[in-house]
Amino acid sequence: MIRRFFAGLVVCAGVLLADGGAVQFRGTAGAFEITMFSSPTPVRIGTADLSVLVKKTAGDAPVLDADVTLHLVKAADGKIIEVTAHPTHNQATNKLLYAANMRIPSNGSWRVDVLVKQGANAAAMSGRMFVLPPQPPFLKYWPYFVLVPLLGLLFAINQRLKRQRRNRRLPARR
Amino acid sequence: MESLATAALTSWTLDARAIALLLATALIYLRGWQRGRGIVRDERDWARLSAFLAGLLLVFLATESPLDAFDSLFLSAHMTQHLLLMMFAPPLVLFGAPLLPLLRGLPKTFVKEGIAPFLTWHPLKQLFAWLTSPAPAWAAFVFSSVFWHLPKFYELALSSPFWHGAQHASFFWSGILFWWPIIQPGPAKAKWPEWIAIPYLLFADIVNTVIAAFFVFSGTLLYPSYAVARAGAMTALEDQSLAGLIMWVPGSVVYLLPAFVFMARVVAGRRKQREAPPIRVKQQLTRAPSKLWSKAPRARRIAQAGMLLLAAAVMADGFRGTQVAPMNLAGVLPWIHWRALSVLTLLVVGNVFCMVCPFTLARDVARRVLPARLRWPRALRTKWLAAALFILYLWAYEAFALWDSPWLTACVIAGYFLAAIAVDGIFRGASFCKYVCPIGQFHFVSSLISPREIGIRSEAVCQSCRTHDCIRGNERARGCELSLFQPRKIGNLDCTFCLDCVKACPHDNVALLPVIPAKTVTLDGYRSSIGRLAKRTDLAALVVLFVFGAFVNAAGMVAPVMRVEHGWHARLGPHAMPLIVAAFVIAGAVIIPAVLVAAVLTWQSADTVRRFLFVLVPIGVAMWAAHLLYHVAQMPLLPDWLTGAQILLLDAGLLLTLYVGWRVALQCAERIRTALALLAPWAAMACLLYGTGIWILFQPMEMRGMMH
Numbered sequence: 001m002i003r004r005f006f007a008g009l010v011v012c013a014g015v016l017l018a019d020g021g022a023v024q025f026r027g028t029a030g031a032f033e034i035t036m037f038s039s040p041t042p043v044r045i046g047t048a049d050l051s052v053l054v055k056k057t058a059g060d061a062p063v064l065d066a067d068v069t070l071h072l073v074k075a076a077d078g079k080i081i082e083v084t085a086h087p088t089h090n091q092a093t094n095k096l097l098y099a100a101n102m103r104i105p106s107n108g109s110w111r112v113d114v115l116v117k118q119g120a121n122a123a124a125m126s127g128r129m130f131v132l133p134p135q136p137p138f139l140k141y142w143p144y145f146v147l148v149p150l151l152g153l154l155f156a157i158n159q160r161l162k163r164q165r166r167n168r169r170l171p172a173r174r
Numbered sequence: 175m176e177s178l179a180t181a182a183l184t185s186w187t188l189d190a191r192a193i194a195l196l197l198a199t200a201l202i203y204l205r206g207w208q209r210g211r212g213i214v215r216d217e218r219d220w221a222r223l224s225a226f227l228a229g230l231l232l233v234f235l236a237t238e239s240p241l242d243a244f245d246s247l248f249l250s251a252h253m254t255q256h257l258l259l260m261m262f263a264p265p266l267v268l269f270g271a272p273l274l275p276l277l278r279g280l281p282k283t284f285v286k287e288g289i290a291p292f293l294t295w296h297p298l299k300q301l302f303a304w305l306t307s308p309a310p311a312w313a314a315f316v317f318s319s320v321f322w323h324l325p326k327f328y329e330l331a332l333s334s335p336f337w338h339g340a341q342h343a344s345f346f347w348s349g350i351l352f353w354w355p356i357i358q359p360g361p362a363k364a365k366w367p368e369w370i371a372i373p374y375l376l377f378a379d380i381v382n383t384v385i386a387a388f389f390v391f392s393g394t395l396l397y398p399s400y401a402v403a404r405a406g407a408m409t410a411l412e413d414q415s416l417a418g419l420i421m422w423v424p425g426s427v428v429y430l431l432p433a434f435v436f437m438a439r440v441v442a443g444r445r446k447q448r449e450a451p452p453i454r455v456k457q458q459l460t461r462a463p464s465k466l467w468s469k470a471p472r473a474r475r476i477a478q479a480g481m482l483l484l485a486a487a488v489m490a491d492g493f494r495g496t497q498v499a500p501m502n503l504a505g506v507l508p509w510i511h512w513r514a515l516s517v518l519t520l521l522v523v524g525n526v527f528c529m530v531c532p533f534t535l536a537r538d539v540a541r542r543v544l545p546a547r548l549r550w551p552r553a554l555r556t557k558w559l560a561a562a563l564f565i566l567y568l569w570a571y572e573a574f575a576l577w578d579s580p581w582l583t584a585c586v587i588a589g590y591f592l593a594a595i596a597v598d599g600i601f602r603g604a605s606f607c608k609y610v611c612p613i614g615q616f617h618f619v620s621s622l623i624s625p626r627e628i629g630i631r632s633e634a635v636c637q638s639c640r641t642h643d644c645i646r647g648n649e650r651a652r653g654c655e656l657s658l659f660q661p662r663k664i665g666n667l668d669c670t671f672c673l674d675c676v677k678a679c680p681h682d683n684v685a686l687l688p689v690i691p692a693k694t695v696t697l698d699g700y701r702s703s704i705g706r707l708a709k710r711t712d713l714a715a716l717v718v719l720f721v722f723g724a725f726v727n728a729a730g731m732v733a734p735v736m737r738v739e740h741g742w743h744a745r746l747g748p749h750a751m752p753l754i755v756a757a758f759v760i761a762g763a764v765i766i767p768a769v770l771v772a773a774v775l776t777w778q779s780a781d782t783v784r785r786f787l788f789v790l791v792p793i794g795v796a797m798w799a800a801h802l803l804y805h806v807a808q809m810p811l812l813p814d815w816l817t818g819a820q821i822l823l824l825d826a827g828l829l830l831t832l833y834v835g836w837r838v839a840l841q842c843a844e845r846i847r848t849a850l851a852l853l854a855p856w857a858a859m860a861c862l863l864y865g866t867g868i869w870i871l872f873q874p875m876e877m878r879g880m881m882h
Contacts, residue, residue, distance in 0.1 A: 022333075041333060047814070064181060094243045095181040137817075137872045144821040148864075151829055161291035 024112065025127030032066075032116050033057050034125045037097070045107050045134040050085070051092055051099035054116050063118055064089070068098040071113040072129070076106055107133045185243040190815060192237055196230050203227075203272060206279030226270025232263040237342065246332060249400050249410075253417035256345055260319070261428040264349030268357040283690060306354040308366060308374050315352035316381050318344045323385055325396050332399045352378070356432060371436040379429035382421065389418025474529055474673055482532040485587055492584025504580035508587070514802040517620065521799065524624040524686070525617045529671035533594040534607065544599030554609055557712040561719055564612040568723050569759045572730045573752040604655035607670055614670065619720045620798070621666035622791050623692040623830065628669055628676065628684060629660070635683040636661040644675040644684055651677035660684055662702035665694030667713075692830055695788045696837040707788055708781040717787050718767045721794030725866050726762035728801040730755075732873035774855045782842060786856045789835040793860050796827020797867050804875060817871060824867045831860045 026035040032054050039049040050070055054063040072083040085100035092099035104110070110129045116122065138145070207223050235241065236258040244251035277285055292298055304310055321327055322341050331341040356371055358364050389396070393411070400410045408416070484507070492504030499505025512527075519526035528534075576582055597606040607614045621627075630636050644660040647653035651674045654660075658668060660675055660683075676684045698708050707713065729735045735758070742754045775783055800820040807816045835856050839849035 040335075062181075089181070092185075093187055094185045094240075096185070141818065141821055144818060144825060147822075147825050148828055152832065155833070158288060158291050161295055162287075165291065165294075 024129050025125075027125050027127070028057055029114075029116070029125040030123030031057055031121045032063065032118075032123045034114050034116060034123070036112060036114060036127060036129075038129060042132050043104065043129060044132045045104055047101050048104050048131075049099060050087065050102055050112075051094070051097040052087055052114055052116075053097050054118075062096050063116075064096070066098070066116050066118040068117075069113075069115040070100060070102070071115065072102065072104065072110050073113070074106060074108060074110045076108065081106060104131050107131045182240060185240040187238045187242040189238060193234070196234055199276075200227060200230050202279035203270070203275045204279070206275035206277065209278045210275055222270045222275075225266045226272055226275075229263045229266030229268075229270065232258050232266065233346065236263065246399075249397065249413050250416040250420060253420045255342075257420060257425060259342055259345040260315075260349040260352075261425060264346060265353045265357060265428075268350065268353050268359045271359045273359065273361060281690075305351055308355045308370055311351040311355055312374055312378060315348045316378065318348035319381065319385065325398075328397050329399060332397070368436060369440045372433055372440065375429045375433040375436070379426050379433070382425045382429065386418045386422035386425065389421065390415045391418075475535070477530040478532060478535040481530050482535050485532045485591075489584045489587050492580040492587070495580060497580055499578045499580055502580035504583040504587075505577065508583055509577040510805045514806040516617065517795070517799050517802050520617065520620045520624055521795070522625070524626040524628075525621040525666060525669060525671045528607070528614055528617050528669075529673070531607075531614075531670070533590055533611075534598075534604070534670070534672070536591050537594045537598040537606065540595040540599055544595070546599055546602055548601050550601045550603070550605040550609060557609070557615065557710075557716045559609055560612055560615045561712065561716045563610065564615055564716070564719050564723070565759065565763060567612050568719075568727060568763060569752075569756050571727070572759065573755040603657065604670065604672075608656050608668055615716055616720065618667050618669070619717055619791060620795050621669070622695050622788070623795055624666055625688060625691050626686050627666050627689045627694070628671060628673070629663065629687045629689070631683050631685055631687070633661065635681050639681065639683075641680065643678040643680055647674070648678055648680070650680075651675075653678055657703040659702040662700065664697055664699060664701045665689075667701065667704055692792055692834045695791060695834050696841065698785060698841070708785045711780075711784060714784040714787045717791060717794075718771070719763055721790045721797075721863070722763045722767045723759075724794045724797035724801065725863060725870065726759055728797060728867070728870050729762065730758070731875055732870055733875075734873055770859055774859075778852065778855070782852065785838055785842070786835065786852075789831055789838055789856060790860060790863070792830035792834065793824070793827040793863050793867075796823045796830075797863070799823050799827075800867065800871065820871050821868065824864055824871075828860055828864045832857055835860070 022038060022041040024036045024038050026033070028034075033056070035053040035055075037051045037053070039051075052068050052070070054066050054068065055061060056063060068087050070085045070087055074081045083102055083104065085102050087098035087100035089095045089098060091101065108131060110131055111126055112129050113124060113126050115124045203226055204223075207219070211219055236255045241251050241255045241258075245255050246252075277289070280289070305314070322331065322344065327337075327341075331337045355364065355366070355374065392414075395410050395414060397414075400413060488503045488507050491502050495502045495504070516527040570576060574582055576586065593610065594606045597610055598604065641648070642659070643650075643653060645653040645657065654675050655672070656668050656670065658675075660679075663669070671686075676686075695707075698706055700706055704710065704713070739751070739754050739758065743751050746754070771783060771787070774786075778786075800823045803820060803823070804816065807813055807819075832853075835853050836849070839853040843849040843852055
């Protein structure tokens with residue numbers, strides 16, 4: 001009974017969890033229900049964490065021993081750009097997911113093909129993912145730049161307070 | 175993955191920054207707790223320690239465990255996380271009475287000079303007293319609870335990592351404020367009557383109950399992001415109800431339990447039990463010298479022998495192995511790992527590389543047959559030769575792509591051994607280290623901001639010493655080969671950490687001691703064998719090359735600079751690259767700083783300029799460290815934390831440069847305005863270097879000498 005409850009909770013969690021990313025698309029293909037998540041939100045040019053949840057359509061149980069392939073395709077300036085990765089549990093924070101860090105080279109709408117193989121069962125599903133241009137680095141790292149003026153300001157206050165304290169002591173000694 | 179249970183239980187976030195912060199806090203507390211027990215012992219010490227560490231552990235579990243991996247799509251997991259952050263971790267942390275241990279755990283000078291002025295600042299004390307009084311603390315806690323559970327703001331936190339972090343921080347800190355009047359962790363005593371705690375807790379529970387009931391009974395999904403929870407054992411609404419129940423039941427227990435305790439106390443008319451008086455512990459004022467030090471020189475020889483073997487292996491692989499740099503020891507060890515490790519040890523300990531230098535071991539062996547009778551020529555007893563060799567290294571590294579040629583790297587190492595043996599085989603002392611070795615100069619300059627130095631434990635012992643074995647030597651060890659007389663030695667300049675003085679001192683008065691990083695840069699007294707920094711143009715020039723060289727070396731591998739270099743290469747012909755690189759290195763490391771310094775010389779004296787040039791060392795070290803971190807951190811893809819860590823290094827370098835500059839300026843001028851005017855050009859130069867460093871970090875880098 002306890003085992004069943006735990007399995008139910010985990011199954012439920014499997015549906016809900018991602019590595020903090022947003023659901024890009026979800027659908028049923030063959031014997032599997034496939035959900036694809038992406039992080040960061042929104043996805044930008046550069047490194048993105050793409051993760052896939054694979055469940056059996058019958059019984060909602062997550063599939064943990066599948067071989068998953070992610071294939072990203074985009075047509076730009078008459079050329080076809082392709083990026084392929086094999087997501088694994090090891091790369092995922094949530095170990096029910098298959099995740100891969102992928103370098104996405106250009107912005108725009110990408111076609112994402114998810115291929116899943118488990119034993120004799122194989123299925124493929126496609127969806128779209130919109131990628132934005134990269135964030136300007138100064139915006140991305142602004143907290144690191146705030147640190148210097150902030151600590152500078154604190155130091156200035158510190159020096160002023162020390163001077164005030166010194167000045168107060170001097171007349172008292174005189 | 176073996177099973178669902180394994181998968182769920184191994185889903186840990188484990189963010190390095192958060193873990194480092196928690197560990198640092200725990201270590202500071204532990205250090206302060208231990209120091210506190212050295213002064214006063216209390217029977218509740220262990221309970222306090224346990225409570226504080228348990229509080230930190232709960233923060234860790236809330237933010238790093240599978241709860242965190244679950245929280246973005248699972249409201250009940252998220253609610254458990256919030257409960258830990260607001261209601262469990264803060265009271266435990268406060269039970270640890272953290273203020274005094276945390277202050278005692280920090281370096282004394284930092285507390286005295288940096289924090290104490292704020293702690294005694296009247297407006298801040300008043301603000302703190304007001305914030306930790308019942309009404310504002312209660313309001314802040316309730317406001318935080320209600321505000322973040324409003325759908326608009328909850329959704330904002332779910333969609334943005336930044337606001338998610340802000341939400342968690344707000345929960346934890348409002349929790350600290352809320353529990354402060356209840357636990358009263360001190361050191362100040364509360365001014366309000368004890369019975370106030372009862373309505374304080376009961377009203378907070380009412381608010382909590384209302385929010386929880388809304389989750390359980392509303393019948394509508396409050397947060398649409400959780401709509402994905404439609405399949406499996408629970409629907410999104412069931413999940414929401416579960417979250418409400420988690421908030422309701424354990425939450426209420428946390429409020430009601432202390433409320434009952436206070437009620438019982440008030441009804442019984444009993445005040446807090448009188449605490450057992452603390453026991454004052456006698457402090458041991460003198461420390462016995464560590465026995466470890468007597469063994470350190472031998473350990474150094476063993477480490478040197480290990481490095482010598484490593485150098486031999488690198489040379490053998492460089493000469494005979496594959497010439498693909500990433501697959502050859504000579505392509506990987508010296509240029510990637512050794513450089514980064516040596517800078518890391520300089521920042522954490524001190525000049526460890528010179529301590530374990532394989533070249534000096536080889537020359538010590540060779541000296542058994544070589545005469546070493548001459549004195550180093552007087553005209554060359556400066557840093558000019560070493561500075562020239564340092565710039566030669568900067569040029570050769572780029573011009574001949576040393577990182578990409580194991581054979582050339584092996585030649586350089588072999589040449590280094592020959593040079594060390596030849597110079598020190600002919601001349602007395604450590605002439606090679608002091609006047610020739612560019613690597614040594616790099617470490618000498620960097621170690622100006624190291625947190626450790628070889629120094630004396632007691633001045634009185636040195637004053638009573640008549641033999642001066644630390645410099646003259648004795649039957650146990652030779653004296654300092656770099657002519658550094660310990661009582662008059664300031665800082666790490668020219669110190670190879672060879673430990674000869676440690677071994678030679680018959681009073682066990684010389685040791686590796688902690689020192690405030692960069693403090694010795696602010697001192698302009700006479701330094702043994704060096705003189706005054708303000709009078710040493712050669713040393714100042716070496717510092718300029720070190721600082722600006724850091725930026726030139728890093729800029730040499732970014733795409734825009736390489737594009738320009740290759741453009742000129744195409745125009746000038748196939749053999750022009752060494753010339754182009756020479757022009758780039760000389761322009762960046764010599765001409766630009768020379769122009770800047772010349773501009774400052776128009777209104778500051780040469781002595782002042784020389785002193786201030788040393789204050790640029792921290793920003794230079796920061797750039798070297800940021801650059802070398804890039805090489806070490808390279809994986810198939812660059813890790814997310816890398817750029818942030820690099821910027822933090824530059825931030826620290828800039829701040830330390832400005833701080834040291836300010837100290838020097840105050841020594842040079844009596845009035846604040848004059849000091850600011852003196853500092854202005856150097857602060858501007860440091861900011862310019864910082865800006866250049868940031869620009870370099872944001873450029874696409876060539877992953878040289880790496881496998882892809």
